[in-house]
Amino acid sequence: xxxxxxxxxxxxxxxxxxxxxxxxxxxxxxxxxxxxxxxxxxxxxxxxxxxxxxxxxxxxxxxxxxxxxxxxxxxxxxxxxxxxxxxxxxxxxxxxxxxxxxxxxxxxxxxxxxxxxxxxxxxxxxxxxxxxxxxxxxxxxxxxxxxxxxxxxxxxxxxxxxxxxxxxxxxxxxxxxxxxxxxxxxxxxxxxxxxxxxxxxxxxxxxxxxxxxxxxxxx
Amino acid sequence: xxxxxxxxxxxxxxxxxxxxxxxxxxxxxxxxxxxxxxxxxxxxxxxxxxxxxxxxxxxxxxxxxxxxxxxxxxxxxxxxxxxxxxxxxxxxxxxxxxxxxxxxxxxxxxxxxxxxxxxxxxxxxxxxxxxxxxxxxxxxxxxxxxxxxxxxxxxxxxxxxxxxxxxxxxxxxxxxxxxxxxxxxxxxxxxxxxxxxxxxxxxxxxxxxxxxxxxxxxxxxxxxxxxxxxxxxxxxxxxxxxxxxxxxxxxxxxxxxxxxxxxxxxxxxxxxxxxxxxxxxxxxxxxxxxxxxxxxxxxxxxxxxxxxxxxxxxxxxxxxxxxxxxxxxxxxxxxxxxxxxxxxxxxxxxxxxxxxxxxxxxxxxxxxxxxxxxxxxxxxxxxxxxxxxxxxxxxxxxxxxxxxxxxxxxxxxxxxxxxxxxxxxxxxxxxxxxxxxxxxxxxxxxxxxxxxxxxxxxxxxxxxxxxxxxxxxxxxxxxxxxxxxx
Numbered sequence: 001x002x003x004x005x006x007x008x009x010x011x012x013x014x015x016x017x018x019x020x021x022x023x024x025x026x027x028x029x030x031x032x033x034x035x036x037x038x039x040x041x042x043x044x045x046x047x048x049x050x051x052x053x054x055x056x057x058x059x060x061x062x063x064x065x066x067x068x069x070x071x072x073x074x075x076x077x078x079x080x081x082x083x084x085x086x087x088x089x090x091x092x093x094x095x096x097x098x099x100x101x102x103x104x105x106x107x108x109x110x111x112x113x114x115x116x117x118x119x120x121x122x123x124x125x126x127x128x129x130x131x132x133x134x135x136x137x138x139x140x141x142x143x144x145x146x147x148x149x150x151x152x153x154x155x156x157x158x159x160x161x162x163x164x165x166x167x168x169x170x171x172x173x174x175x176x177x178x179x180x181x182x183x184x185x186x187x188x189x190x191x192x193x194x195x196x197x198x199x200x201x202x203x204x205x206x207x208x209x210x211x212x213x214x215x216x217x218x219x
Numbered sequence: 220x221x222x223x224x225x226x227x228x229x230x231x232x233x234x235x236x237x238x239x240x241x242x243x244x245x246x247x248x249x250x251x252x253x254x255x256x257x258x259x260x261x262x263x264x265x266x267x268x269x270x271x272x273x274x275x276x277x278x279x280x281x282x283x284x285x286x287x288x289x290x291x292x293x294x295x296x297x298x299x300x301x302x303x304x305x306x307x308x309x310x311x312x313x314x315x316x317x318x319x320x321x322x323x324x325x326x327x328x329x330x331x332x333x334x335x336x337x338x339x340x341x342x343x344x345x346x347x348x349x350x351x352x353x354x355x356x357x358x359x360x361x362x363x364x365x366x367x368x369x370x371x372x373x374x375x376x377x378x379x380x381x382x383x384x385x386x387x388x389x390x391x392x393x394x395x396x397x398x399x400x401x402x403x404x405x406x407x408x409x410x411x412x413x414x415x416x417x418x419x420x421x422x423x424x425x426x427x428x429x430x431x432x433x434x435x436x437x438x439x440x441x442x443x444x445x446x447x448x449x450x451x452x453x454x455x456x457x458x459x460x461x462x463x464x465x466x467x468x469x470x471x472x473x474x475x476x477x478x479x480x481x482x483x484x485x486x487x488x489x490x491x492x493x494x495x496x497x498x499x500x501x502x503x504x505x506x507x508x509x510x511x512x513x514x515x516x517x518x519x520x521x522x523x524x525x526x527x528x529x530x531x532x533x534x535x536x537x538x539x540x541x542x543x544x545x546x547x548x549x550x551x552x553x554x555x556x557x558x559x560x561x562x563x564x565x566x567x568x569x570x571x572x573x574x575x576x577x578x579x580x581x582x583x584x585x586x587x588x589x590x591x592x593x594x595x596x597x598x599x600x601x602x603x604x605x606x607x608x609x610x611x612x613x614x615x616x617x618x619x620x621x622x623x624x625x626x627x628x629x630x631x632x633x634x635x636x637x638x639x640x641x642x643x644x645x646x647x648x649x650x651x652x653x654x655x656x657x658x659x660x661x662x663x664x665x666x667x668x669x670x671x672x673x674x675x676x677x678x679x680x681x682x683x684x685x686x687x688x689x690x691x692x693x694x695x696x697x698x699x700x701x702x703x704x705x
Binding site: 058062063106109110113131156159160185186203204 | 364373461503
């Protein structure tokens with residue numbers, strides 16, 4: 001089997017929303033000695049890009065995006081990244097994003113969708129879950145040298161936690177090292193400006209655009 | 220005198236056998252999968268009752284008998300009271316009542332400017348007054364929210380605005396133990412003590428589990444209300460293909476599990492504590508991820524499943540109607556509201572909430588609430604149906620009038636006229652000529668005028684001054700306490 005055919009198999013498995021096939025095809029590609037960076041770029045990420053395009057064209061839906069992104073992310077984390085580390089390389093991505101739902105809030109569907117969209121676009125996403133204490137956003141950002149921290153809130157009573165994250169990053173002295181994005185139904189552009197955040201997006205598609213803009217990545 | 224609402228329930232899209240299958244599937248899930256709970260207090264209640272607790276995973280698995288026994292204990296009939304007894308509602312199988320709004324909304328449509336902006340405590344009071352004034356609105360939630368008070372004490376301020384501005388029954392949230400205790404204290408102050416409150420519950424708690432299959436610490440409020448013998452209802456949000464299976468019945472199972480779990484919790488805390496049941500499946504729009512309140516699946520999932528399962532269990536129920544995804548009180552809003560209100564009415568959901576919700580619950584609109592009042596009138600007429608009796612068949616009248624006569628002056632006509640017809644208060648049936656002469660008004664303008672008129676003229680009977688002061692004092696002290704906690 002040619003390298004090209006093996007990589008196609010990886011991309012097709014992502015487009016088939018089949019977690020087992022994604023793992024299998026990725027293992028096969030690694031066993032064939034293909035450069036891990038190429039497996040991501042021309043296999044997993046390629047599949048995600050096609051799914052993303054079909055979503056934008058209205059052919060596929062959010063569920064498809066998440067169903068493609070989750071297995072691809074798993075294959076990268078569990079199979080490809082260890083190989084990159086073994087070769088003492090570093091994974092190339094558009095940037096590292098720490099993502100979570102703020103303390104006191106358990107609504108995470110929106111956050112999960114934004115995560116899937118960012119993964120599909122080529123970002124390296126660290127999802128730290130829901131009802132996440134403020135310090136955990138800070139600690140994770142430090143640990144992975146995040147480029148972006150994103151925090152979601154759905155409740156009027158949890159919205160102020162986004163402000164707390166800004167303040168905590170300032171206190172830790174790393175506010176200027178990361179870009180801050182905030183989302184959730186009650187969040188507005190004015191609110192993000194008011195609390196000193198950097199990016200706001202109305203929905204998951206816009207969130208990817210905003211993330212790229214913040215990191216000065218061209219479309 | 221307690222109001223005995225119109226009986227819906229004519230529309231039964233699911234059979235008893237299908238209801239039983241949903242019930243059995245739910246028992247299986249509750250026993251095998253169970254519910255997760257970050258709350259030690261909630262786990263403790265189940266542990267004491269002999270449920271299987273996995274401390275590591277914070278999971279409670281509920282044996283079937285525990286759930287079945289709890290179901291048998293919950294009362295079949297509840298009188299949901301207003302602080303004025305003329306507003307008391309009898310909740311039992313199929314009787315329908317519509318309510319204003321839901322939980323707080325992030326935006327409100329300003330009636331003066333049409334601007335969509337953040338609501339304040341004053342908006343909360345204004346919206347409540349409008350709900351109090353509209354005759355087809357029978358219980359009160361919110362189409363605003365108090366965004367101008369410290370967020371830690373938001374719900375207490377909102378309750379203060381509710382208690383002060385309506386004499387109708389109130390259904391609202393107060394997350395967690397402390398807020399629940401404070402709200403119960405406020406309500407007791409109004410009715411004259413805890414025992415009185417139990418006899419005359421002027422409020423029902425709205426709690427919310429975390430779909431799928433998890434309690435949160437906020438649900439500890441159920442324990443407080445169960446102890447106090449004041450009704451609660453739990454509203455899970457299973458969204459098809461998001462927080463629940465893609466199928467309506469599968470989402471119904473998830474929802475039913477969460478409600479049987481909260482029901483069981485309440486009966487373990489206090490056997491025979493009043494519970495208002497829900498079973499909801501909602502639609503997540505697969506493009507925007509927003510929960511669509513105007514979707515047909517939402518109407519099916521929140522009315523058919525809700526009423527079917529409530530009827531099966533013989534419990535009072537709580538569901539949706541009067542809500543839309545549109546950003547304006549426009550044609551889309553009218554169509555969606557008519558669809559979900561009609562479904563809820565015909566299915567026989569007891570408490571039908573969210574009247575005046577636009578943008579899928581992001582925007583509250585007083586004008587829309589005024590339009591809902593009219594739509595509820597039409598829905599109620601449909602639910603009332605057609606009476607067939609000797610009197611209504613009117614053979615003697617037909618005989619008396621004979622061919623080519625008219626019925627306008629018949630005693631029978633005058634006797635039945637007002638019973639048989641719905642009389643529009645807002646919708647326009649005049650001719651195009653009359654309409655043009657009157658200024659060619661759009662329904663939105665008419666509703667806006669009506670809304671402004673109510674806001675200018677209608678005030679609920681105020682609470683006694685000392686009670687009002689005590690409520691303010693409770694909120695003030697609780698706010699201090701909550702701010703300390705951070």
